[in-house]
Amino acid sequence: MTTNISRPPFDPELEVALAVVTKQLPPTITPDMIPQLREATPFSVTPDEMLRQAGISRTDFRFPGHEGASLEASVLTREGRSGSGPGVLYVHGGGMISGDRWVGLPHVVPWVLDLDATVVTIEYRLAPEYPDPHPVEDCYGALVWATENAAALGIDPDRLIIAGPSAGGGLAAGAALLARDRGGPALAGQALLYPMLDDRDATVSTTQIDGVGVWDRTSNITGWSALLGDRRGTDDVSIYAAPARAVDLAGLPPTFIDCGTAEVFRDEDVAYASALWAAGVQAELHVWPGGFHGCDLMAPQAAITQAMYAARNEWVGRILSH
Template sequence: MTYRYDPEIAPLVPHFPEVDFSDVAELRKVEAAIMEFGTYKPPVPVDTRDFTVPGRQGDPEVEVRLYQPADRDGLLPGVVYMHGGGFVIGSIDAFDTETRRIAAEVGAVVLSVNYRLAPEHPFPAALNDSYAALTWLVEHADELGVDPQRVAIAGESAGAGLAAAVALYARDHGGPALRMQYLSIPALDDRMDTPSMREFTDTPGWKRSNAEVAWDFYLGGKGIRGGEGVSPYAAPARAESLAGLPPTFILAGEFDPLRDEDLAFAQRLIADGVQTELHFYPGIWHGTSQMAPQAEVSRRMVAEQLAVLRRGLRPEGPAPQD
């Protein structure tokens, strides 16, 4: 179909490679080209180190990367970040720009999670890894110089879906209190029964056929997606109630197959009494800010992302909800 893309980014569409999630081996061979988002030079020094944190309940250790502003004054907020990649690809390296930028320009300690990927590690592996990283950061807040009352969960695409799942899990299991959740173009609903998911079959960045394969991989095989019994900790849109979740920011785009599930999730959050901020961008596709970083709309998305995190994590911000 014809899409009314933002005129600045429309000419780029023919230059993006076709991506097929059904061939995992080939997908991972070309992953570097797909997930190459450039190099970010922070305006202030940021110290980084890679290490592992304990997994949950006998799971293997979780690979993480810690970002800490070198010039700091007092306690800083903490952000646990999950990368995108459809649950199948992606890494802390691929999203280094996003996490390093948050550390430098928000002034936060960021823990980026290299969670296990499907299909080798289906749900709940990625959820368990992400939750383990969150609990580790909160438990080590003193030594990291993190204010435990100002911890956020954040992510992009599949990683944003994981962030939403972690927030649900923490709410339901007495986990760490979260100041906010930042959900950028989140993958939330395995049922895939929205107009945008049905219609956007040839959009760059993400399309229905790849979403079908990714959910099948993540849920553990064909025949599970869309059926009964899928956990809300896998597909957060299935949660019966969203009440009690932390203040939430959601970013959605006009020509993203995930558009309608993102808008519906924001509406449900509002109806359930959760302080929610929704930014909807016309003319963009899934992952525009990474794929076309110099475009005006991409620069605006990034600036607003940083502003939202600064507001949500400021010392005088709203207290975490019970």
């Protein structure tokens, strides 16, 4: 059911793209649609062809996830790169219920080519088959593995960040909290791209984005319910599953957060940035006017999304150059 509450308008250029996107991807995802969502193919060319065209080498590894599960990771480097350099652990999006390690490939290509970074893009197990804490613990396991094997992977462990969009941003934030609380790997930064942080469905923006855009209020409830089951919205949810619940964010690394004004996650992302500042953490926040969820991947040539990429890549480059 759609809402009558007013919302910020979509950027006109993005609204044209959104009309095309919603013919293939409806704004509302219900639990019965999860199999269909997983079968969708977002690529016009295969990931391997995209990597080949970009001049990026791929090496596959396996890492230990939650309870010792063997999971896949791909290590991406510029062809001909040797020695050690900055690294990015990349956690894909998909609402906790879909996606794989290739979904956000356009995010990481500039980091490999322009910043000479090694990008480790990982698989984690999806809900509802693997509910919390499987996904975030899988991601933390990947972080520990990447740090322990940094030399072999060509990563300077002092210049390693974690990054991810949407659900991947939420899982990256959760893994960073786990690293802080367990005395785990020290991260140089976390790049949270329109992250999925709050299971409680209580913000203005979740009410505004209902039956419109991409990943609306009902979709968000579908994703969180798959991850948390009956615990969603109760007091029995950890800060690692839903980082917006964290009371104290002190001790986290420098953080980048972006989102659009016309997406469900707007208010929780702004609140997380504010909580980071309150805890004394350096954080950079961008709220893009008229942006819908995932617009950077769905309309990469639009002026707003070009600006999103530029701001994000500038921050990543600054952090990795230290």
